[in-house]
Amino acid sequence: MKIVMLGAPGAGKGTQAKMIAEKYGIPHISTGDIFRANIKNGTELGKKAKTYMDQGALVPDELTLELIMDRFAKDDCKDGYVLDGFPRTIPQAEALRRALSEKGDKLDYAINVEVPDENIVNRMAGRRACLSCGGTYHIVYNPTKKEGICDACGGELVLRDDDKPETVAKRLDVYHTQTQPLIEFYAGEKILKEVDGTKDVAEVFDAITAILAGSVDA
Ligand code: ADP
Ligand code: AMP
Numbered sequence: 001m002k003i004v005m006l007g008a009p010g011a012g013k014g015t016q017a018k019m020i021a022e023k024y025g026i027p028h029i030s031t032g033d034i035f036r037a038n039i040k041n042g043t044e045l046g047k048k049a050k051t052y053m054d055q056g057a058l059v060p061d062e063l064t065l066e067l068i069m070d071r072f073a074k075d076d077c078k079d080g081y082v083l084d085g086f087p088r089t090i091p092q093a094e095a096l097r098r099a100l101s102e103k104g105d106k107l108d109y110a111i112n113v114e115v116p117d118e119n120i121v122n123r124m125a126g127r128r129a130c131l132s133c134g135g136t137y138h139i140v141y142n143p144t145k146k147e148g149i150c151d152a153c154g155g156e157l158v159l160r161d162d163d164k165p166e167t168v169a170k171r172l173d174v175y176h177t178q179t180q181p182l183i184e185f186y187a188g189e190k191i192l193k194e195v196d197g198t199k200d201v202a203e204v205f206d207a208i209t210a211i212l213a214g215s216v217d218a
Contacts, residue, residue: 001026001080001212002105004087006182007113009171010123010163011197012204014136016113017084019205024212027076030084031064033134034071040131053162056170058178061091069099080108088179093186110186111208113197117172124168128157142201 001024005013014030021028035053038046045067052059068086071077087093100106115123126139128148132155137144144151162171186192195207 001109002100002107003080003082003212004107004110004186005082005084005113006110006179006186007197008115008117008120008175008179009168010120010127011113011115012123012201013084013113014134015142015201016111016204016208017082018136019201020082020208020212023209024080024082026080026082028084029068029071029077029081029086030134031059031068031086031088032084034067035059036129036131036134054167056162056167056174058088058174061089061095064088064092065095068096072099087182090181090185093182097189107186107189107191109211110182110189110192111211112183112186112192112194113204114194115197119198120172121165121168124163125159125165127160127163129160129163130155130157132156 003020005017007013014032017028017030020026035046035049039050039053040046045063048063049059058064064086072081087096097106123138123141126141128137128139128144129135130150130153133150133153135150135152135155136142137151137157144157148157149155150157161167183192193211195204195211197204199207
């Protein structure tokens with residue numbers, strides 16, 4: 001099963017993608033997590049990506065595509081994946097469609113997690129991220145058992161630089177101009193599904209699993 005998660009930054013794509021990955025035994029692939037791991041490890045790619053990410057801008061398509069195509073080549077992708085934060089532009093979506101169709105393959109679902117802009121700033125200001133394992137929490141809506149410590153790996157949680165309110169406004173702007181057109185793109189491909197992302201985490205997940213139930217063996 002090959003799934004793309006769509007939605008504004010902070011809509012809950014990563015939260016839901018992790019739950020989908022666990023339930024269906026497919027990898028969760030987040031380009032943002034891969035960029036952050038590269039930044040943490042001081043790689044050349046990380047250095048290049050950081051300059052864009054710090055400004056709330058998108059990393060150029062060619063860098064992103066190189067990275068994601070390498071990731072798709074890994075063995076764990078053979079039974080599918082859930083993509084979170086990719087594609088983020090029409091050229092990325094077209095490159096993905098091309099790469100899949102060359103193998104006689106295609107995406108199964110594009111799930112749009114719908115959350116209005118006014119909820120987003122609050123979500124991002126309270127988000128805490130683990131730079132070791134990519135775990136994501138919220139100080140109010142999804143707190144950790146021990147404050148500041150990742151439940152999954154014991155790593156330290158941080159407020160991402162790009163989650164500060166001034167950068168969030170820019171990221172929302174970028175989302176509306178460059179990423180939102182993907183909703184139309186996947187509607188045209190007849191694989192778009194919409195869920196109300198303002199509901200609580202478990203309700204959103206129920207809505208998603210109901211959508212996926214049609215394509216999965218029980
Ligand atoms: P995205 O991957 O779309 O950027 P995240 O999954 O990281 O978004 O979620 C953004 C923030 O909102 C996180 O702090 C997360 O814990 C919180 N969150 C996610 N889903 C919900 C929800 N349904 N209700 C309230 N908060 C949520
Ligand atoms: P995310 O973790 O998905 O919120 O992504 C954080 C940042 O990483 C974004 O604001 C972009 O700068 C960069 N990024 C992640 N995925 C992509 C992508 N598919 N294309 C371009 N930039 C990306």
